[in-house]
Amino acid sequence: MAYRSVTYRKQVEALGDSSAPLSVEDGIASIKRMAAINGDRSYKNGRKRKSKDQTIDIVLHLGIDPKHADQMLRGAISLPKGIGKKRSVIAFCDGPLVDAAKAAGATEAGGEELVKKVADGWFDFDVAIAHPSMMGKVGKLGRVLGPQGKMPTPKSGTVTPDVVEAVGEFAAGRLEFRNDDGGNVHLPVGRVSFDDADLKANIDAVIEHFVKIRPSSAKGQYLKRVSLSATRTPSVTLAASA
Secondary structure: OOOOOHHHHHHHHHHOOOOOOEOHHHHHHHHHHHHHHHHOOEOOOOOEOOOOOOEEEEEEEEOOOOOOHHHOOEEEEOOOOOOOOOOOEEEEOOOOHHHHHHHHOOOEEEOHHHHHHHHOOOOOOOEEEEOHHHHHHHHHHHHHHOOOOOOOOOOOOOEOOOHHHHHHHHHHOOEEEEOOOOOEEEEEEEEOOOOHHHHHHHHHHHHHHHHHOOOOOOOOOOEEEEEEEEOOOOOEEEOOOO
């Protein structure tokens, strides 16, 4: 049997019947209750541990077959209440767009010199935006950025002539997504410190978005399971179906 920490066991006890699907409101309340238990501990010298503002994630298990190209889901979504964290964005562009991209929030912007910097092993960023005219040079980065999920693509909105607008959106929290081999999509929806109403707005937006982009070839139950968890808590299942 796997070892479970005292904190984990207390969280499960506070959760109660974890097999029962919960409403979004009850799911949020359960996650916050368990996250609070995680911070209610002391060091051996009696000093209280600081409670960290944990990220809350949603996982959607979808009734899709990722082996079929027309059922793979990839794109980007902006959440109405943000995710509580600015993201580090770089922009592959040239000319006047370089300064404009930096003004919009890009930590780095440029052409060949930025491509070389990344090719040499610099990956200290979350999202890469590219102007279509730069893809001839950026394309060679696919082998290093692809496995990290950072390669610019038109489907995710990271290859676009509107570089400045894209930089602003992604820096503010616009999220890229891509289903894994099991048909799951993972996304952050905020932090434990968020108001319940703001978390619900983000969760509802995610679910509505994926219902909207359901592949026409996907058969049977589409939203097989929707789960919510914080960084260091067990997950709860939400009562969502489609």
